Structure formats: structure tokens, C-alpha cells
Amino acid sequence: MRAVTTSILRLDGVTRTVELPDGAALDILRGVDLEVSVGDHVSIVGRSGSGKTTLLNLLGLLDKPTSGSIYFDGVSTDSLSSRSRDRTRGRHVGFIFQQFNLLAGRTALENVVTPLLYASGKQFWRREKLALEMLDRVGLGHRARSMPETLSGGEQQRVAIARALVRGPRLILADEPTGALDIETGATVMALLDDVAEQSGAALITITHDINVAALARRHYRLDRGVLSALAELGGAALGAAPGIASVVSPPAALLPSSAPKELAR
Amino acid sequence: MSVWSSLVGSVVEAAQELRIHRTRVLLSLIGVAVAVCAISSVVGLGAIAEQAMREQNEKNGGRAATLYASAYSSDGAVLDMVDVSAAFDAAATRYSIDYTSRNAYAQQSVQYADGTSVVDTTLVDIDYGTMHRVDVTEGSWFTDLDTRRLAPALVINSTVYQRLGSPDLSTHPTLQLNADTDVVGVIVGVTHRAYEEGYESMYILADAYTAVASPEALSQVSPNYELWVPEDASAELVPLLQRDIASALGEGVQVDVNRQDYGAYGEQDFFGPIRLLVGGVAALVLLLGALGLVNISLVTVRQRVREIGIRRSFGATAGRVFFAVMMESVVATLVAGVFGVAAAVAIVQNPTVQGWIGQGGITDTPAFPLDAAVLGLLAATAVGALAGLLPALVAVRVRVIDAIRF
Numbered sequence: 298m299r300a301v302t303t304s305i306l307r308l309d310g311v312t313r314t315v316e317l318p319d320g321a322a323l324d325i326l327r328g329v330d331l332e333v334s335v336g337d338h339v340s341i342v343g344r345s346g347s348g349k350t351t352l353l354n355l356l357g358l359l360d361k362p363t364s365g366s367i368y369f370d371g372v373s374t375d376s377l378s379s380r381s382r383d384r385t386r387g388r389h390v391g392f393i394f395q396q397f398n399l400l401a402g403r404t405a406l407e408n409v410v411t412p413l414l415y416a417s418g419k420q421f422w423r424r425e426k427l428a429l430e431m432l433d434r435v436g437l438g439h440r441a442r443s444m445p446e447t448l449s450g451g452e453q454q455r456v457a458i459a460r461a462l463v464r465g466p467r468l469i470l471a472d473e474p475t476g477a478l479d480i481e482t483g484a485t486v487m488a489l490l491d492d493v494a495e496q497s498g499a500a501l502i503t504i505t506h507d508i509n510v511a512a513l514a515r516r517h518y519r520l521d522r523g524v525l526s527a528l529a530e531l532g533g534a535a536l537g538a539a540p541g542i543a544s545v546v547s548p549p550a551a552l553l554p555s556s557a558p559k560e561l562a563r
Numbered sequence: 564m565s566v567w568s569s570l571v572g573s574v575v576e577a578a579q580e581l582r583i584h585r586t587r588v589l590l591s592l593i594g595v596a597v598a599v600c601a602i603s604s605v606v607g608l609g610a611i612a613e614q615a616m617r618e619q620n621e622k623n624g625g626r627a628a629t630l631y632a633s634a635y636s637s638d639g640a641v642l643d644m645v646d647v648s649a650a651f652d653a654a655a656t657r658y659s660i661d662y663t664s665r666n667a668y669a670q671q672s673v674q675y676a677d678g679t680s681v682v683d684t685t686l687v688d689i690d691y692g693t694m695h696r697v698d699v700t701e702g703s704w705f706t707d708l709d710t711r712r713l714a715p716a717l718v719i720n721s722t723v724y725q726r727l728g729s730p731d732l733s734t735h736p737t738l739q740l741n742a743d744t745d746v747v748g749v750i751v752g753v754t755h756r757a758y759e760e761g762y763e764s765m766y767i768l769a770d771a772y773t774a775v776a777s778p779e780a781l782s783q784v785s786p787n788y789e790l791w792v793p794e795d796a797s798a799e800l801v802p803l804l805q806r807d808i809a810s811a812l813g814e815g816v817q818v819d820v821n822r823q824d825y826g827a828y829g830e831q832d833f834f835g836p837i838r839l840l841v842g843g844v845a846a847l848v849l850l851l852g853a854l855g856l857v858n859i860s861l862v863t864v865r866q867r868v869r870e871i872g873i874r875r876s877f878g879a880t881a882g883r884v885f886f887a888v889m890m891e892s893v894v895a896t897l898v899a900g901v902f903g904v905a906a907a908v909a910i911v912q913n914p915t916v917q918g919w920i921g922q923g924g925i926t927d928t929p930a931f932p933l934d935a936a937v938l939g940l941l942a943a944t945a946v947g948a949l950a951g952l953l954p955a956l957v958a959v960r961v962r963v964i965d966a967i968r969f
Contacts (some may be wrong), residue, residue: 350964357876359963380880387878398873398967402583412877416574421568460877 302369305389305500306356307468311365312422313351313523325351329521335551337500338491340511343520349472349504352520354489356502357390357470358382368468387415391461391499392491397453397471399445405432405456406441412464420464431459435489451482458490462497469494471503475510487513573883577890587863592899595946598852599903600843600910603939607911609841611920617835618696620825622756625694625789628797631666631823633790637815641782644773650811651788656684662791664691667767667784669776674739675726682723683762683825686769686784694791697766702732702752706867709751715740715771718752730788746775755796789823797822856950860879860892864954867917872966873956885955892951900943904936911935 315327323350333339343349354360355367358374358490369385372491377385391412399408406428413424420427433454445453454474461469474490475483487503491513498518505511517528581588619629632654634647637691648665664687671684691697692704699718709935718739719727729737732750740746747765757853773781801820808819864871871884879887908931910916917928 354964357964359876380882383875383878383883384881386876387880390878392876394967398869400870400873403579407579411874414576415874415880415883417565417568421572422704464878510677 304332305335305337305369307331307364307368308334308355308485309366309368311355311362311367313348313355313360314363325523326355326362326525329523329525331518331525333468333500335498335500336495337428337516338494338503338513338514339501339516340503340505341518341525342505342508342511343505344396348523349520350352351526353470353472353504356468357392358386361520372465380515387412388464389467391453391464391466391469391470393457393461393471393474397445397450397457397477399453399456399460399550404444405437405441405448405459407443408456409460409463411492412460428459428463431463432456434493435459449482450478451486453480454482455489456484458486458493462493462499465494465497465499467499469499469501470499471505473505473507474503480509483510484508533559567613570881573886573890573909575710576887577894579637580887580891581816584863585928587859588895590711590859592856592895593703594852594855595896595943596903596906597898598849599939600797600906600948601848602942603904603907604910605828605841606935607907607915608920609837610929610935611911611917613837614929615920617825620698622698624824624936626696626791627824628792628794628822629694629824630790630792630797630801630804630820632790632804632815632818632820633785634808634812634818635785637817642786642812642813642816644769644784647786648769648810650789650808650935651786654682654807655790657787657807658792658800658803660800661788662694664688664694664789666691666789667769669772669780669784671740671765671767673927675927676728680726680763682719683764684766684772685766686772687766688769691766691789691792694789698756699752699755700755702750704752705766708768710768712749715746715748715767715775716751717748718754718766719750720757720759720762721753721755721764722761723765724750724797725751725762740775740855741777743779744775759919774809815962816902818892820823822836837923853946856892856896856946857953860950861957864888864957867958868961868966872963875961875963876967883961884961885959888955888958889948889951892954893947896947896950897940900940904939907931907939913917929957 298561308331309521311329312324316324322344324539329352331339340391341349341352350456351360358367358377360377368509370387372380373386386407394552399405400411403411406425409428410424413420413427418423429441430436432441435458436456437452437459440448440452440456443454448456454477461471469490475487478486487510490501490512501514503510511517518525519528619771629685632651632957634642634650636642649666651663667686669684669686670679670681672679685691687705689705689707689710692699697704697718700721701724702718704718705716719738723738727736727738727750730750732753736750738750739749740748754766772784776784790800790804801822805818805820808820809816812818871879874884874887875881911931
């Protein structure tokens, strides 16, 4: 267990239950414990339907757990107002999505500026400069005025990384960050993400199907039927083993299409 | 987050949204612009119609407020017009009333080339032209120079003018008054009023008339006096003038002063019903525009769910999303409002339209009413806020991750 002072995010016995239309309760997450500290790189692998979206919602302070607690910077988020959660998310969490989700019709620069529109002080007033610097860092300074549709998939994801990191978040949530990229581009993008995250001292949580992407993390978790378990080791013979065993993860990336079926909405 | 950066941020966001979605925005705003144009035009044209009606009333009863003073002796004896005029003038001077005119009627026989005729003659002073908005279509109304003429100046109506063969006024045509006395008047102006067709009338300066009229004719004239006074002072002035003129004329003379312009009849607001009608039509037009806008906004906000989700994930609070969607709607409708008002100004200030609404009876065309412009802009903003409310509520309820993952 790390010291509380360096902990950014801590999930303590978190469960999430939804009520089905017939009145029955469905447990989506069960007793999830997770702690992420400064500089951590954690991967969470899991099949479709394992509860990844729900976990992502909770990690990004977009949803509240049914029971258990989530601490951000050692402070329980249970009692935070939705406004405070939004603010905390804006200030400290950066999202990277599978489909890049760049805003259409805006240039790369405008996309990177977007999170800074919700900032204040220097970050707000110097937003263009900060955004340009960030684009430079991901090697796209020369494409600042380009529209997303004129960029390649890898470039779009790099813009998305710049956007996620421009406010200097302490936690980066990458949801299938290479899901829409070919293997080679995915590897380059992940290397960049890992590098930039490390430089900024942010913790990185990658949720992925892709074992190669997961392999870049220093700590590995597996989500299966709502239960999060740590993996001592990733890859090798463990990959193909039956579910339910702690060291088992989803099939290797090579067996999965690059655009894996989307998780069912819950 | 400071209020200032939050506000600027919202405006930047809204402006960006408008730029990106300009086609959609343009489409939805055409409806608003048309509605605002309609509401401003209707109010603006209403002002012209009101002015036309007012001017018509002013031609008859004088401008607001015109006081009408008359004097007559209790025993039926003839009052000397000079004495009465002096008493009236003294009273007007005492209260610094600038516009005054005698107003009396006489029957004047005139000699045409083809026979004599009796013409209804109004005895006036120079100010009468302004006070009653007399339309002079040829020549001009009386001026100070006309008071010095030896031959009385005349402003005749178009019927008399036609009977004279419509002579060129620069040739100083004359009209022989009093067939038996050889007094000749010089025609200086011609008036035209549509309803006077076939009816002979003319104006003559009261002093000139007293100089040339026979004592019998003068004894038939009951001298009345008109004073154009500030509307808010009129009620106060009535008893004061009555008292002063009566005391100047001495015992046995009855003096009446009362208000005679259109404002004297209207209990509250003479043009109230017109405004009500115009306002009702304008409100309906705007309501239809607003419904169209709400419709389009609701449909489009659903297409923007993903974008809203993305913004939420980057820290946009629910309030901020609400405000941004609202602001977008308000900013857009305000711009549409400006265009609508501009179009309304173009329509209302168009001479053809003005002629049509005013029936050609307007001398003082009102400027585009400021309240019509302000009303148009306010209405646009209100419509924008109302039309933005529903979509903004929808936007706030977006479930972020669900919106993004689809």
C-alpha cells in the first residue's frame, strides 16, 4: 500500500448495481478496490460486458458507486456536489477515447483548446499558447490549423492525447486508446502517451482489449464479471487460460479485430 | 473558476458553435428574423398609421393641445373684432403662447369669369397653417409679407382653383371679392383635401378681412381664437385664459375656453385600440417564429449529444452546458433580431409603403420608432432564451460516457 499522500485515486470496496426493468438488481461491479498513485501506469483488461464502461464512469467521477467509496487526492468524493465533481474532473482528469472523439468542424488547435475553456486564470487566458505547446509536444505543431478529418488516425489520436493532457491532469483515463488504430500506429501512440504521461507525472489508467497495449503498463488488472483482480504477470501462457484465474487476461490482440465490438450500454 | 473567464469561455464556445453549425443556425434563424421583422414592421407601420390618423385629426381640430376661445355678448350685441382680438392677444402674450390664430367663418361672395358664387371663408392668422397642418399643394401658406399686402392674400382650395382655370401662381392670379365693391384678392396658395371636391372654400388673413369687409359682413363674424399650448399645461390654462380674457372684455361678455383637439375626446389613449390590435398580430407572428425555433433546436441538440458528452468529460459543468446551449440560442436570435429590425426599417421607411399606409395624408413622417427596434430586439432575445431552454435541459441530462461511446 502506498502512502496516502501520493495516492491520486482510491476505490474502496466499490460496487455498482443497476435495477433491471423487471425489478431485479444486476451487479455490474462487485467490491472493486484500486489505488492509483502519482506516476502509476495501470492497465485494466476485460471482455465486453465485464463492467469496463461502468468502471470508467466511476474512475472519471461521471457516476457514483452504489456502495463503497472513491477518494480523489485522499478526499472522499461521496459527498461532493455534481458541480464539484465536474470541476475536479476538468482540473485533474484527462480522457482519451477509442474513437478519438475530436470535435468535428474545429481545427486540431481548437480541439486542444476545448478543455482550457473550462479552466480559469492563466490557463484560460493563455489557452491558445498552451494548446500550441501541447500540440508541439505530440509532434503536431505543424498541423494545428488542420481539421480532424484531414488527419490520419494516429494523428487524430495524438491530438486527442494533447487535448487530454493540456490542462496538466493528474489522472489520465485512456479508454481503448488504440482500438481504432492499426498495430504499428497503436504502438507509436501508446509509446507517446506513456512518455508524455510520465513526463507530466500523471497517473495513467488504460482500459483495453489489447494485450500489447496492456503490456506497456507497470501494473495490470483484469475485470471479469464485475470483479477486479490484480495480475501478477501479463501475457505468455496465461493469456489463453480459462477465466476466473487471477493471472488470466483476454485473448491476445492479434486475435481481435482492431475495432472490437463495442460494449453494450448499461 | 472566475465568473469572468467562465463568461468569456461561454461566449467563445457559443461563437464557435455558431460558426460550426452555421447552415443549421441560418435555417432556424430565418424564421426568427422574419418574425422580428414582422413585429418591428407592424409596430413601425402602426406608428405611421397612427401619425396619419393624428394628422387627419389635427387638420380638423388642431394639434394637441389646441384651446378654442370664443367670446360673445350676453345681450346679443355685436362685439368689435379688434377689441376681442386685442384681449385674446394680451392673454396669449401673458402666458407666452407662441402659436395662436383667430378662427372665424364668413360667407364671401366672389366673382368668377362665369358668374358669382359664395365661398366658405375661414379667417385665420399665419400660425393657423402650422396648427392645422394645412396642406398647400400649389404656392405657399401665408407669410409675414402677406400681411403687408394692400390686396388681401388668399389661400384657396382646389375647387376654387379649378374654377379659376388653374392659373400659374407665379403670375399672381387674382380673385375678385364682393362683386359689387371691386376688392381683389391675390391667390398665394392652393390647398387640396380629397373630401372638399366640389365644395368652394378659402382662407384669408383675419386682419385683411376686417380691412376689406363691409360692416354688415363683419357683424356676422363671431371672433374665435385658437391657442396651441403644451398638452400637460392645457387643463391649467383653460380657466386662467377664460378669466383673463373675460376681465379684459368687461362685463356683459361671455368667454368660453375649451380644448378642441382629438386629445380632448379620448378618455385615456386615443390610439389604444390600434396599438392593441397591432400588438396582438405581432405577438402571434413571433409565437410562430419561436415554435419553429424550438422545433429545430430540439432536433439538433439530439445530434449534438456526443459533443456535449465530450465537453462534459473535459470538465464542463451541467450549468456551463446549460448556459452554453442557451447562450448559443440567445446570441443567434439576437443577431437574427438585428437583421430583422434592419429589414423592418427598410420596409417601414420605404416611401411606397409609407404612402400606402399613410394614404398620402402625412406631412411629418415619423422616424422609425425606437421602441419598435427595441421591442424587436427584446422579442428576439426572449425567443432565443425560451427556445434555448428546452434543448439546454436536454443537453444537461446527457449521460456522458454513453454519449461518447456511441
